[in-house]
Amino acid sequence: MATIPLSAVDRFRDILGTDRVLEQHTERLLYGKDGSIAEGDCGLVLLCETTDEVSACMRAAHELGLPVVPRGSGTGLAGGAIPLDGSVVLSVARMRRVISVDPETPCAWVEPGVLNLDVTTGVRHLGLHYAPDPSSQAACSIGGNVATNAGGPHCLASGVTSQHILGMEIVLPDGEVLTVGGPAPDPPGYDLRGFIVGGEGTLGVVTKVCVRLMRDAPTVTTLLVDFPSVTSAGAAVRDVIAEGVIPAAMEMMDRTMVRAVEQFVHAGLPVDSAALLLVEVDGTPAQVADQAAAVERICRDSGAASVRTARDEAERALFWKARKNAFGAVARIAPNYYLHDCVVPRTRLVEVLENIAAIGERHGLIIMNVFHAGDGNLHPLIAFDRRDPVQVEKVFAAGKDIIEACVAVGGTLSGEHGIGLEKRDYMPLQFAPLDLDAQCRAREAFDPDGRLNPRKVLPAGAKCGELILDAGSLPEGTWL
Amino acid sequence: MSDEGHMIPPRGAPNWLPGVMAPAEEDVVSCVSCGLCLPHCPTFRVTGRETASPRGRIFAMRAVMEGRAEVDDEFATMMDECLACRACETACPSGVPFGRMVEAARAQVEARRPLPERTARRLGIGWVLARPWAIAAMGAGLALSQATRLERLLPARFSRTAPRVGLRQLLTRVPDELGEGPTACVLTGCVMDVASRDVQAATMRAVAGAGFRAVRGQARGCCGALAMHHGHPEAAKEMARQRIAEFEGADVVVANAAGCSNHMKTWGHLLADDPEWGARAAKVAARVRDLLELDLHPIPGERGAVAVHDACHHVNGQDMRGPLREVLRRAGARPVEIPDDGRCCGAAGLYSVLQPELSGELRTQKARAIAASGATVVACANPGCAIQIANGLREIGAPVRVVHPAEYS
Numbered sequence: 001m002a003t004i005p006l007s008a009v010d011r012f013r014d015i016l017g018t019d020r021v022l023e024q025h026t027e028r029l030l031y032g033k034d035g036s037i038a039e040g041d042c043g044l045v046l047l048c049e050t051t052d053e054v055s056a057c058m059r060a061a062h063e064l065g066l067p068v069v070p071r072g073s074g075t076g077l078a079g080g081a082i083p084l085d086g087s088v089v090l091s092v093a094r095m096r097r098v099i100s101v102d103p104e105t106p107c108a109w110v111e112p113g114v115l116n117l118d119v120t121t122g123v124r125h126l127g128l129h130y131a132p133d134p135s136s137q138a139a140c141s142i143g144g145n146v147a148t149n150a151g152g153p154h155c156l157a158s159g160v161t162s163q164h165i166l167g168m169e170i171v172l173p174d175g176e177v178l179t180v181g182g183p184a185p186d187p188p189g190y191d192l193r194g195f196i197v198g199g200e201g202t203l204g205v206v207t208k209v210c211v212r213l214m215r216d217a218p219t220v221t222t223l224l225v226d227f228p229s230v231t232s233a234g235a236a237v238r239d240v241i242a243e244g245v246i247p248a249a250m251e252m253m254d255r256t257m258v259r260a261v262e263q264f265v266h267a268g269l270p271v272d273s274a275a276l277l278l279v280e281v282d283g284t285p286a287q288v289a290d291q292a293a294a295v296e297r298i299c300r301d302s303g304a305a306s307v308r309t310a311r312d313e314a315e316r317a318l319f320w321k322a323r324k325n326a327f328g329a330v331a332r333i334a335p336n337y338y339l340h341d342c343v344v345p346r347t348r349l350v351e352v353l354e355n356i357a358a359i360g361e362r363h364g365l366i367i368m369n370v371f372h373a374g375d376g377n378l379h380p381l382i383a384f385d386r387r388d389p390v391q392v393e394k395v396f397a398a399g400k401d402i403i404e405a406c407v408a409v410g411g412t413l414s415g416e417h418g419i420g421l422e423k424r425d426y427m428p429l430q431f432a433p434l435d436l437d438a439q440c441r442a443r444e445a446f447d448p449d450g451r452l453n454p455r456k457v458l459p460a461g462a463k464c465g466e467l468i469l470d471a472g473s474l475p476e477g478t479w480l
Numbered sequence: 481m482s483d484e485g486h487m488i489p490p491r492g493a494p495n496w497l498p499g500v501m502a503p504a505e506e507d508v509v510s511c512v513s514c515g516l517c518l519p520h521c522p523t524f525r526v527t528g529r530e531t532a533s534p535r536g537r538i539f540a541m542r543a544v545m546e547g548r549a550e551v552d553d554e555f556a557t558m559m560d561e562c563l564a565c566r567a568c569e570t571a572c573p574s575g576v577p578f579g580r581m582v583e584a585a586r587a588q589v590e591a592r593r594p595l596p597e598r599t600a601r602r603l604g605i606g607w608v609l610a611r612p613w614a615i616a617a618m619g620a621g622l623a624l625s626q627a628t629r630l631e632r633l634l635p636a637r638f639s640r641t642a643p644r645v646g647l648r649q650l651l652t653r654v655p656d657e658l659g660e661g662p663t664a665c666v667l668t669g670c671v672m673d674v675a676s677r678d679v680q681a682a683t684m685r686a687v688a689g690a691g692f693r694a695v696r697g698q699a700r701g702c703c704g705a706l707a708m709h710h711g712h713p714e715a716a717k718e719m720a721r722q723r724i725a726e727f728e729g730a731d732v733v734v735a736n737a738a739g740c741s742n743h744m745k746t747w748g749h750l751l752a753d754d755p756e757w758g759a760r761a762a763k764v765a766a767r768v769r770d771l772l773e774l775d776l777h778p779i780p781g782e783r784g785a786v787a788v789h790d791a792c793h794h795v796n797g798q799d800m801r802g803p804l805r806e807v808l809r810r811a812g813a814r815p816v817e818i819p820d821d822g823r824c825c826g827a828a829g830l831y832s833v834l835q836p837e838l839s840g841e842l843r844t845q846k847a848r849a850i851a852a853s854g855a856t857v858v859a860c861a862n863p864g865c866a867i868q869i870a871n872g873l874r875e876i877g878a879p880v881r882v883v884h885p886a887e888y889s
Contacts, residue, residue, distance in 0.1 A: 022531070026549045026558070030536040035515050047528060074530065075515035093528035113528065115519055139518045264573045328514040331574030335509040387509070 004043045004088065008064050012046055012088075015056045020047040020094075031071070031089045035136070036079040037338055037386070038421055043086030049094045051169060051177060051207040058205065059175030061088055067451045068173070070201040072112060072144030075136045077327075077339050078420030080148060080200045084455055090205060092143050098122050099208065106213040107166055107183050112143025112206050116150075119211060128213040131158040134416070135324040146206050149198030151416030153249035153323065154280075156374035158214065160416060162197040167210035170196060170203070173447045183210055195442065200418050201453040203446040217282035220248070221292045222310040222319055225299045226273035230254055230357070230369070233275035234350035236302035237373040240279075241346055245294050250374030251278040251323050257368045257381075258322075261329040267318040273305065277373065278323055326370040327381065333366060334383035338395050341423070342406035343415040346376045355405045356380050363398040365391075377415035378406065403429065419457045427459050492547025501587040501713045503541045503580075511538045511576045517568035522824045523561050526841050532561050534568035534578055541585050556589045561838060563831055564709055565824035566796035579797065580749075586711030605707045605830070606715030609670050610722070612700035619674030623647050640840070640875070641832040643675035643867040652677035656696045659688025664774075665730035667723070667740055668697035670706070672863045679863075679884040683736040683771060686889035690774040694734075698726055703735065705743035708750070709829045720747050721757055724764045733768045736886055738791035738862040739829065741770035742798055770794070771886060772803035772861055778811035778888035786813040787855035787880070789846075789869060791862035792824050804885060808859055811888035818858075820849035827868035839868075847872030850880055857881050 004023070012021045022028070022045035031042040043066075048054045061068050067087040074081050074093075083089050095111035098119070102108065103126045110119060116137040119130040133152035134140055140150070146168065151160045158164075167181035180192045187193075196203055227233035233252055240250065253261070253276045262269045269276065277299065281291040296307045310316035330337045344352045353369065356378075360367035371379040380402050384395045403413060407429050414423055427436060440458050444450070496502035517534040518524050524533040531540075540558050543549035559582060566579045590598060608614040623645040625631040631642075654677055664687050673680055680696075687694035704719035724747065727733045735741040748762030772794070786808050794800040805815040826832060826842025846869060850858050858873075858880055860866050870882045 022529070024554045026540050026543060026554050027531050029543050029549060030530045030539050033513060033539060035513055073515055073518060075518075091528065091530075096528070117519075136514070136516065139515045261573065264575065325516065325573035328512065328516045328573035331510045331512045331576065335512065337512060385509075 003086065004066065008060075008066065009044060011060050011064065012044065012057060015053060015060065016046060016048065020049075021045070022047070031091075032083060033074070034071075034079060034081040035075040035077050036082070036420070036422055037336055038079045038082055040079075040082040040084045040421075041086050042083040042089050044088045046088060046090045047094050048090060048092060051171065054090065054092070054171045054205050054207050055175045055177055057090060058171050058173060061451070062174045065449075065451070067454045068205075069453050070143070070147070070205045072141030072147070073115070073139050075140045076144060076148060076420060077341070077417045078148070078414065079422045080418050080420030080453070080456060081144070082421055084421075087454065092141070092205070092207070095143075095207065101126070102183065103128065105183050106215070107210055108213060109208055109210050110142055112141060112146070112209060114142050116140050116142060116145055123213055127216050129216055130164065130211055131155070131214050132161045132164055135327065137324070142209050142211065143206050146197050146209055147199060147201050148416065148418035151372065151375075151377065153251050153278075153372060155416075156250055156372065157246050157248045162194055164212040165193055165197050165209060166212050168193065168196060168206050169208035171205045171207055173204065173449065173452045177207070178204070181210065198418070200420060200457050202443055202457055203452065217248070219285045219288045220280060220282040220316070221288050222316045223277075223279045223292060223295060224269070224308045224310070224319055225277040225279065225304045226270045226306045226308075227275045227277065227299075227302070227304055228273070229303070230275045230353050231350050232303040233277050234353055234373070236277060236299045236304065238346050238349060239298045239302060240295055241374065243294065243298060245291055247279050247291065247295065247374060248282045249278070249280040250372075252276065252369065252371055252373040253278070253323065253326060254369040256333065256366065257326055257370045260332045260368070261322050261326050263332055264325055264329050265318060265322045267322050269322060270306070278319055323370070330368070330381060330383055333368075334385050336384050336386045338382045338384065338399055339417070340378065340380050340399060340402050341414045341417040342380075342403060342411050343375070343377045344406050344409055344411035348409040348411075349373070349376055352378065352406060352409060352411070356402055359398050359401045359405065363394045363401075365394055365398050367398070372415070375415070376411075400426075421456055424455075424457060425459050427457075495544045495547055495550050496588055497551065497591050500591045501584045503545070503584045505545060507577050507581050508538060508542050508545055510574055511535065512574060513539065514573075516573060517571050520567040520571040522563060522565060522567070522826070522842055523838055525823070526838060531558050537562060537582065537585070538576070538578070541581060551588045551592050556593070559585045559589050561835060563792070563824050563826065563828040565792035565828060567792065567824065570796045583708055583711070583713070587713050588711075590711035601710065602712060602715065605710050606712050606718075609702035609706060610715065610719055615670050615674060615700050619645055619650060622674070623650055640871055641836070641868070643671070643863075644870065645675055649675065649677050652681060654680045654696060655684050658684045658694045659692055661691045661693050662731035663729070664692035664694050664732045664734050665727045666694055666696050667703060667733065667735040667744070668700050669735070669737060669740060670700065670702040672737060673700050675867065676863060676884065679736065679886055682884070682886040682889055683734075686771060686776055686778070686886045687734055687774065689777045689889050692732065692774075695730070697723075701726075703740045703744050705739045706829050708743060709739075713750070717751060717754070720750055720761065724757065724761055727764050727767075728760065730767065733764060734771055734774065735768065736771040736861065736884070738770065738793040738797070739864060741768060742793040744768040745798070770798065770800065770803075770861075772800060772807060776807050776810065776885075776889065778807060778885070780810065780812040783811055783813035783857070783888075785816045785855040785857075786883075787818050787850050787853045787858040788815045789818060789825070789850070789858050789860035789865060790822050791860060791865050792828075793862065795822060804859065804861060807885045807888070811885070813857075813859075813888075816853050816855045818846075818849045818853050820845065825865050825868045825872070827862075827864035829864060832864075832868055843868055843872035844876065847876045847878060851876065851878040855880065857883055859883050859885050861885055
């Protein structure tokens with residue numbers, strides 16, 4: 001493991017005090033990981049509490065020439081928060097104040113360590129909520145959501161994170177503090193928000209976020225539909241959207257996934273069904289009744305075996321608990337999982353799902369599906385045991401096949417988890433060298449030394465023009 | 481990636497001390513690091529440190545198991561900081577059995593502590609709690625020091641965490657036998673039999689009221705939960721054997737503390753490898769009931785709003801959220817939820833003494849949340865929590881009384 005010189009450690013201690021600079025062996029091991037399968041090499045951990053502290057730490061790192069990786073809750077699934085080669089990890093997990101709530105606009109300024117669900121919990125009494133709801137919303141931070149441009153089941157109707165971030169305060173790699181946007185709609189000049197959201201910690205450290213809040217819908221209905229085949233469920237998704245109905249959320253889970261998660265939630269899910277669709281519609285009572293009827297009719301036409309409506313709020317919460325705990329329940333099947341995040345056109349959903357099943361069979365692997373069906377954002381999840389090196393090789397080979405299959409039908413690499421480390425070397429499948437170079441230059445405008453979350457997102461060295469084009473497994477310097 | 485060697489970290493033989501209980505490999509690998517436990521972990525919520533989170537602690541165990549880290553001071557701090565409240569277990573979609581993992585990791589930590597410290601802990605946890613007269617002597621000492629205000633000479637962290645023991649408490653008589661029906665042997669226990677003898681007496685009435693012939697355990701003696709909780713499995717096994725021998729004739733075995741009932745239900749697992757005691761332990765463990773699991777008939781009255789404090793080892797260990805509320809309703813009280821998502825109060829066995837800072841923070845948070853509930857009484861069925869909460873409420877000057885639900889019988 002790389003170590004940071006003692007003089008540098010002292011410099012950070014002067015800023016944060018002894019307790020908030022972690023430098024022991026096991027402490028650093030823990031910060032070498034996030035929610036993904038890879039493991040990197042952390043040199044030092046900084047636990048910041050204020051913008052001033054972040055700025056002072058970034059200035060110090062700038063002067064010392066140290067690479068820095070920003071970290072929120074560390075629940076990311078693409079290795080975006082994994083430090084390489086002894087980078088300094090800057091955690092914002094202690095920056096968790098809700099600074100102000102404006103119920104009229106409505107919006108709120110929050111610190112980046114505030115958990116996604118805590119934003120909604122804090123404004124529920126005002127009849128408001130923060131719409132993007134990643135499955136990990138109880139644990140993931142707003143800062144991490146901004147970094148990955150996170151999605152979630154309810155982003156089908158209301159849009160992903162970038163559509164809900166009105167403004168940000170961001171500390172640049174040299175410690176300078178910049179504010180972009182704010183509560184007012186459409187700020188003048190270049191709109192940098194769209195660039196910074198999804199920047200995966202390569203542009204700066206976001207220290208304050210102005211989030212858009214939305215009014216709660218007066219009525220919500222949640223349907224649980226049971227299909228005899230993945231194909232028929234896929235067809236139902238396509239037909240619902242084609243008819244012009246946009247549900248608030250439309251999620252699919254296959255049989256293996258349903259069985260794993262039912263052991264945890266005990267929601268009485270139909271464990272023998274081949275595929276489950278979870279469809280939520282909201283709006284005025286009349287709209288909800290119309291939409292729910294349409295969804296039910298289309299599902300039955302596609303061959304749905306049964307349609308169950310959540311009786312009350314408690315049952316609705318239970319359905320969602322099943323969906324949102326799905327990834328975490330995988331250890332009931334195998335100790336590790338490798339998760340993909342491709343998006344495919346809804347019209348090609350059925351053929352891609354069949355293709356993924358075939359890839360699993362070909363490699364002799366269990367591939368489970370739980371995903372945002374409504375927007376074609378797949379989450380094929382390969383369950384495996386990292387202690388078996390033969391299996392690990394197969395997992396990477398199958399992952400590559402899945403990505404290629406998705407890109408081949410006009411899909412994209414990642415819908416919401418980000419590129420991070422795990423999908424980095426697949427970028428050339430999606431982009432020509434010219435495109436990648438342009439992205440690299442934009443990044444350099446913020447971080448000319450390439451010190452911020454280095455070697456993430458773009459398959460390049462520290463500088464533009466040094467593209468490494470080698471897709472298919474974990475990047476060098478990381479472990480499994 | 482070109483070089484295979486980069487993909488698998490250098491792995492060696494486990495660094496666990498042989499011959500001492502250690503976390504099982506199958507338990508350790510069952511964590512997928514998703515992080516869904518993080519918001520439920522009280523110490524992570526306070527510190528924001530991965531090293532004070534369930535996921536981090538499990539990964540540290542994994543690193544030791546893979547020969548990449550040592551059971552050293554750093555590892556010890558991480559395990560010591562854990563409350564073992566098991567809120568992470570309830571939140572975990574993969575069912576990772578964190579409670580038994582951290583207990584085993586602590587056994588490793590204890591075995592490596594410097595001898596003077598290890599002896600002191602072993603004496604406190606293993607020796608005193610196994611001896612009725614030693615517990616009685618401690619209780620008398622506490623009561624005397626508090627009555628004479630000599631306790632002012634002791635460190636502040638002691639007076640902030642110790643139970644208040646009135647001399648009258650010590651003299652309260654607890655009936656040895658009460659009621660008719662199948663025999664229910666009632667655990668006498670350790671701390672409660674000193675600090676809350678009125679609750680002990682009330683427990684006998686409650687058990688009798690539930691249709692049993694309540695028989696009080698023969699001698700003061702700990703069930704072993706504290707020893708197990710703090711990394712002394714051998715002491716815990718010895719106490720389990722004593723209690724099992726005592727309870728074998730009973731139809732049911734009743735404990736009025738969440739920590740005790742939860743632990744006693746695991747006696748079979750604890751002594752599974754003991755050829756003489758394994759089967760006997762499993763048989764007695766199957767008859768263990770928490771007091772709140774009985775069909776209690778408290779005396780109904782006009783009791784108003786009562787805040788409900790769930791002991792971690794009721795909700796996380798035994799999935800028992802309902803019974804306490806039901807007993808309160810039967811007693812004529814209106815159960816009120818404490819607005820803090822049921823976070824641990826920071827008592828956690830001896831945690832309040834061993835980790836005064838983190839425990840103090842949680843104690844204050846809990847006391848404030850109880851005060852915010854608006855109730856003037858808070859009910860809780862675990863002695864550790866009761867002591868901690870009473871101390872916390874006194875600290876912030878909130879006029880809220882702590883009751884054990886048995887006291888309504």
